[in-house]
Amino acid sequence: GDLPVYPVFDSVETKFHPEYFEMDGGKFTFEAGTPPDYFNNEGQKWNSPVYNVENIKKDDYKYLVERFKYQLKLFDKVRVDYFRGYDSFFKIPYGKSGKEGFYVDGVSYGFFDKLLRCRNVRPENLLIEDLGDIREETAKLRDRYGFTRHKILQFSLDLDDIYDRDNEDENVIMFPSNHDLPTIYGWYLTLSDERKERLKEFLRRNECYDINVNIGIMQYCMKCKAKIVIISVQDVLGLDDSARMNVPGTYSQTNWSWKLINFDDFKERIKDFN
Numbered sequence: 001g002d003l004p005v006y007p008v009f010d011s012v013e014t015k016f017h018p019e020y021f022e023m024d025g026g027k028f029t030f031e032a033g034t035p036p037d038y039f040n041n042e043g044q045k046w047n048s049p050v051y052n053v054e055n056i057k058k059d060d061y062k063y064l065v066e067r068f069k070y071q072l073k074l075f076d077k078v079r080v081d082y083f084r085g086y087d088s089f090f091k092i093p094y095g096k097s098g099k100e101g102f103y104v105d106g107v108s109y110g111f112f113d114k115l116l117r118c119r120n121v122r123p124e125n126l127l128i129e130d131l132g133d134i135r136e137e138t139a140k141l142r143d144r145y146g147f148t149r150h151k152i153l154q155f156s157l158d159l160d161d162i163y164d165r166d167n168e169d170e171n172v173i174m175f176p177s178n179h180d181l182p183t184i185y186g187w188y189l190t191l192s193d194e195r196k197e198r199l200k201e202f203l204r205r206n207e208c209y210d211i212n213v214n215i216g217i218m219q220y221c222m223k224c225k226a227k228i229v230i231i232s233v234q235d236v237l238g239l240d241d242s243a244r245m246n247v248p249g250t251y252s253q254t255n256w257s258w259k260l261i262n263f264d265d266f267k268e269r270i271k272d273f274n
Contacts, residue, residue, distance in 0.1 A: 001075030003068070005082040005089075006032050006048035013063075014049060020056055020063050021049040022091065030091040033098050037133070040249030043098015050091045053107055061107060061114045068115055072125055083128045083147075086111065087138040112145055123147055127173050127228070131155070148173055148227055153217065154187055159198045162205070167224065174226035176217050176235050179245040183234045184214045186241030214238040233260055236269050 007013040009028065014021055022030040033045040056063060071078045080086075085106055092101035115121055128147040130138065142149060151172040156165050166172065176184045191199065203209040203216040208223065210216035214235050221229045234243040246255045260266070 001071050001078040003071050003078050003080055004048075005080075005085040006046070006050065008048050013067075017063060020052055020059075022052050023049050028094040031094055032085075032089070033092050033101060034090055034132070034249075035098050035101060037249075040098070042249075043092070043101065044249040045092060045098060050089060051107070053105065056107060057110065061111045064107060064111055065115050065118065069118060069121065072121060077125055077127055079127045079129055080147075081129050083130045083142060084132065084134060084138050087141045088135070108141060109144065112141070116145065146171065151175070151226065152178055152181065153221060154181055154184075157199075157202065159191075159195045159202070162198050162202045164202075164224070170225045170227060172226045173228040173230065174221050174224060175230050175232075176214075176221050177232060179232070180248045181244075182241050183232070183239055183243055184217050185235070185238050186244060188213050189240060212238055233266060234258070237265055238269070 014023065018026065022028070028049055030050050031045050032048040032050045034043055036043045068078070082089075087106050087108055088103045089106050090098075090101050090103050092098055116123065123145045126147055128142055128149050130142055130149045131152065148171050149169075151166050151169070151174050153164070153174070153176050157163075158165055177187065181187070182190065188196065188199070199213065200209060200216075203213075203220060206220050206223070208216045208220040210219065215238070218231055218235060221231065232245075234245070237243075243258050244254075245258055
């Protein structure tokens, strides 16, 4: 499963429990998002209200606990989106850009202490999406409970020294790429000739070299120490960025529109892993 950090504005949560959100008279006072970042120099805005942490705490975290427990009834494991937001989250005054937002403290240890005391809720059920601007306090919150974190090879692979910075970490869920990033082949095409050769050398060192770079990278991921590996069908097929799923912080008809037309090529490519 995949649990967004916030519900969208037009949701049953905001209609029936507006007290748990920064709203006034049924309208935003603050909007969720991020400061200017790798994806957008204006910051991102998510069309979601942020939490009213004071009211959530007053109600002993009941809303958030029930939200997580329901997801864990549906799924064996749940990806916890934007884990940074449980430590400290970014709030943007309604109608302003991400440049005018600021961070405030989240529900933090109090919430997770409460959640993990619930029957059948265990740290291994939660897969923490901890990418992006993670401060030391966020890492401490994650590690306090032994949560499984995310690892994206595009980020962890250091082509200057030709090594995987997170190679020794076993408590990770590994992705060659993910829905917000270029496909593996699309990423490869952006590299300089020198860095392409370094990538090939990295794969040779790990006995994963393949003339199709996406196959070599996937073989490396499958051999690494990660607890779980998730590979998108676009990367199995070796597709370029025309098959990219999403560009965060942008509005486009191509975002979330890619579809697999049939399984013919997939069935053929998957033989590389037999």
